[in-house]
Amino acid sequence: MNRSVLTLIVVVAFQATDSVRAQAVESTAPRRPNFVFFLVDDLGWGAMGAYGSSTHETPHFDTLCQRGMRFTNAYSACTVCSPSRAAILTGQYPGRIDLTDYIPGQHRPQEPLKIPDWQKYMDHEHTTLAEALQQAGYRTGFFGKWHLTPVRRGSASTDEEFKQLQARHTPLDHGFDVNIGGREWGQPKGRGKYFYPFDMPGLEDSEQGDYLTDRLTDEAVDYLGETGDQPFLLYMSYYSVHGPIMAKRGDIDYFEDQGEENWPTDMGRVNPAEYAAMHKAVDDSIGRIVAELESLGQLDDTVIIFTGDNGGNWNSACGGLRKFKGFAFEGGVREPTCIVWPGVTQPGSVCDTPIIGTDYYPTMLAMAGLSQMPEQHLDGENLEPLLTGSGDIDREALYWHYPHYHRTRPYGAIRQGDWKLIEFFEDERLMLFNLNEDPGEQHDLAQAQVAKTRALHYKLKAWRQEVDAQMPTRRTQR
Numbered sequence: 349m350n351r352s353v354l355t356l357i358v359v360v361a362f363q364a365t366d367s368v369r370a371q372a373v374e375s376t377a378p379r380r381p382n383f384v385f386f387l388v389d390d391l392g393w394g395a396m397g398a399y400g401s402s403t404h405e406t407p408h409f410d411t412l413c414q415r416g417m418r419f420t421n422a423y424s425a426c427t428v429c430s431p432s433r434a435a436i437l438t439g440q441y442p443g444r445i446d447l448t449d450y451i452p453g454q455h456r457p458q459e460p461l462k463i464p465d466w467q468k469y470m471d472h473e474h475t476t477l478a479e480a481l482q483q484a485g486y487r488t489g490f491f492g493k494w495h496l497t498p499v500r501r502g503s504a505s506t507d508e509e510f511k512q513l514q515a516r517h518t519p520l521d522h523g524f525d526v527n528i529g530g531r532e533w534g535q536p537k538g539r540g541k542y543f544y545p546f547d548m549p550g551l552e553d554s555e556q557g558d559y560l561t562d563r564l565t566d567e568a569v570d571y572l573g574e575t576g577d578q579p580f581l582l583y584m585s586y587y588s589v590h591g592p593i594m595a596k597r598g599d600i601d602y603f604e605d606q607g608e609e610n611w612p613t614d615m616g617r618v619n620p621a622e623y624a625a626m627h628k629a630v631d632d633s634i635g636r637i638v639a640e641l642e643s644l645g646q647l648d649d650t651v652i653i654f655t656g657d658n659g660g661n662w663n664s665a666c667g668g669l670r671k672f673k674g675f676a677f678e679g680g681v682r683e684p685t686c687i688v689w690p691g692v693t694q695p696g697s698v699c700d701t702p703i704i705g706t707d708y709y710p711t712m713l714a715m716a717g718l719s720q721m722p723e724q725h726l727d728g729e730n731l732e733p734l735l736t737g738s739g740d741i742d743r744e745a746l747y748w749h750y751p752h753y754h755r756t757r758p759y760g761a762i763r764q765g766d767w768k769l770i771e772f773f774e775d776e777r778l779m780l781f782n783l784n785e786d787p788g789e790q791h792d793l794a795q796a797q798v799a800k801t802r803a804l805h806y807k808l809k810a811w812r813q814e815v816d817a818q819m820p821t822r823r824t825q826r
């Protein structure tokens with residue numbers, strides 16, 4: 349036998365051994381779970397059946413709550429869209445990444461405070477949740493509303509440069525390998541709005557009469573069907589139930605036929621039956637996706653997370669909390685939230701511990717058996733102890749920072765235990781509430797509880813320093 353033949357035999361033998369070893373590792377390593385992340389736009393805390401809605405019907409969501417853990421104090425990281433979405437994907441507070449308003453925000457030169465020069469798209473310096481999972485071998489599918497692409501060009505760039513900037517900030521540039529529907533819009537702005545034609549990427553094959561929520565679900569179901577051995581993240585970011593309030597005729601009729609006894613009276617010209625019908629379409633979508641997971645034999649291997657990006661657009665959808673989307677009060681930021689971790693979460697359990705949008709990132713890494721990335725998800729807590737029932741999370745307080753004019757005046761807020769303090773920046777007014785005794789924030793205790801007010805205000809200011817939060821400034825006299 350000459351030397352080269354001998355070498356060949358040795359190499360083949362080594363390769364065979366390696367391959368056997370690799371197979372052994374593969375068969376003993378637990379398969380990573382899939383993730384379905386449902387993110388509903390402008391979802392009020394009282395808008396779902398399991399959260400006490402008397403006008404909406406959400407049997408599929410309610411079933412998720414029976415399968416998993418329902419949270420009574422789950423929050424979005426901001427009272428408007430883009431910052432909440434960036435917080436979920438980066439694991440950082442909007443105040444830390446300077447993405448503090450919906451893109452492109454508002455210009456209010458007549459107001460007493462000048463808003464800071466904030467970050468109007470999600471920067472590439474972050475490793476997003478989708479990128480982290482993609483790098484770990486996940487298929488990552490994005491469906492629906494994105495709202496993290498720059499919309500208006502600053503004075504610094506040309507139109508061409510701005511187009512290039514926009515093109516670098518789609519879901520595909522931030523860790524997703526599929527993008528159906530995601531663009532710069534914060535609401536459907538195509539020719540048919542919620543109906544065909546949509547003018548959104550990936551929905552070109554739609555037909556006259558098609559409804560957006562259903563079409564996103566069609567595509568998501570197809571995406572699930574393509575799954576082989578690779579685990580996946582399905583990021584189901586509905587445009588619903590953001591305005592314009594538009595639903596399918598049959599669903600509107602269904603709710604109109606039930607009469608108007610319980611209907612809210614704060615919706616102006618909007619038909620409450622149509623609003624209920626939008627929620628029904630989202631709920632039907634949840635049902636279709638769960639059914640597809642079941643028929644694929646994937647349901648027990650799939651973690652399902654459901655939450656919203658900010659409060660409902662009307663107070664009547666916010667479950668008795670104060671105010672609604674765009675405000676500092678609980679109605680602006682508290683969300684119906686449920687997590688199903690098969691074999692881990694106690695079915696039908698309820699958790700009262702406050703959690704927030706930044707927590708999903710480290711939690712999902714932990715669920716996937718991946719290392720934590722503490723330098724990225726700086727403001728998130730791994731919720732594993734809550735979900736396994738083994739203990740509490742180690743967090744002192746939650747923070748919000750909104751240095752903008754919208755429905756509210758610029759504000760910051762902190763929640764520590766049952767206490768919540770709101771600071772309005774214009775007049776330095778402070779409000780203090782005990783959310784356990786007064787969930788509707790009707791009794792401002794700032795005057796009665798001076799020491800508590802001072803302590804929380806001090807803590808809020810220290811946090812702003814720590815994350816280097818941008819503050820509005822006084823306009824100089826003209």
Ligand SMILES: [Ca+2]
Binds near residue numbers: 390657658
């Ligand atoms: Ca929103």
